[in-house]
Amino acid sequence: MNKEGIAVENDIEVIYRYKYLPFNEGSLKMIADGTLKFTCPLDFNDPFDCMPAFDPKSIESICEIRPDLIKKAGKELGYSPAKRIENKWRFRNNVKTAIASGEFVKSIVRRMGIFCVSRTPCSPLMWSHYADSHKGFVVELRIAMDSPRELIQQIIPSRVEYKKIRPIINWATPDEYELEKYFFTKSEDWSYEQEERTISLDRVAGIYPYSRNDFLCSVIAGTKIEEVNYERLKNEIEKASKVLGKKIQLRKAQLARNAYKIFIPGHLNQDFNGSESNE
Template sequence: MPLGISIRTIGIMKFYKYVGAETAKIIIQNSTLKFTSPVNFNDPFDYFPAVQEEGLRKFTRRINDEIGGGVKRYKTNHRETSKHLQSLRSGAFRDLYTRNMSISCFSKSPFILPMWAHYADNHEGCVIEFEFKTDSPLVVEYFSLGINQLSQILIPFDVNYSEDRPPLFDENGRTDGPNTGFQACLTKAKEWEYEQEMRVVTKQPEGIYSFERSQMTGLYFGMKIDKKDKTDLSRIIDGSNNYTGTKIRKHDVVMAYDKFELSKIQFRL
């Protein structure tokens, strides 16, 4: 597997997308998802790793060796090192190294109260359930393609929550360590921990991309969803299940009687 990436569990992994009703209709009908550049996320720290002096000279020498073919395009004296630090810490550099990557965000649970409020139109929307089978032969295909090529398989990675910003490179100037490089886009501040986020990352510019339709396995209708939206979504799901081979199950969401919790019940129109 590339970049030291590992799959969290073996077997079936469920992950969930909080969306408005109209967005849900598009996703289910077209089997497409929007992937967004980290630069356009609501968190200004997103994929904006820390650049520290420790390891900078080794990082610069490695860039000279691997990109410059041994030619010292970037000097490592004190004055130039200060310039490098300033450049690498800039928003312009962040824009540069994220321009050919984009992310679609999910959660580990369909019952997160703030997520319903923030991303599912205050319970007027819904949550789409996705499934990823880690033992599927498609996984082998995905990793044989590599992270730099487009795959229609949605493979979610856990987001890590930390007090510290992830580093761009480690003390040895490497960007392929456990917290650097690609892994930096999977690290967020602990204040976001309630989202229980998972991410699907593609090395493609921001845009709309197709995914494997069979990965959709459920829809949770918000408690305040409009009756027409519920009817339309139910019809779209039935059409998908009947004609495209999906097995999307429909669920209603209700409040627990004695706790600040949500649960699912049998779907009804």
């Protein structure tokens, strides 16, 4: 496996991705029940995430240049066709205000669900921020490209790009690709996450099944996990292994002795398989 979490195994490309989780009943369901939590972007801890910046001048000409967008925005905002015709100019002004304020975009992203993963299980910040200060665990997903296509499409993530400047949308002549790409762009401040995400445009935020048999690979316990929780985690993994008829490995992250690093003894990726003597 290379640093991107990609390997070739038996001539099949395989990617490995990591979900950081706090220890709780909901998180354990990813192992016990084979479910994933998709989150609404409006609930993310980054207020910029999935909220496009726009060119203010483009709003002024949007009614003339993009009547299709005005119609779509009106529908999103709950205006009936009769209401749009009856109060044409007021309607247009209201839509322009909704687009400028971000309410139009919010009406769209409310129906989106996003599942986020990382390319590394060894980020101290990720363990702190998303795995309850190293007291939680990380689920390792193994996504082989020879898995059933319909299953891969439900879980395969795309890379998030990190930039200094927010992408700016020209509402009068928006590029559909650029608009979609915006949902995969974040500030450089978040680059430590090495994030990839699966976006669902037809499933709102909620809990959805995935194939444990195809994708659940291993679990990594945090360095500060409580003993009782570690035993519970071990028990759930053993039960899942028995049901699936395959061994789900349980490992425990460790602190390097001479560096500010996390390493995972026994992990197949040598970048994660350090030892205290070579840190």
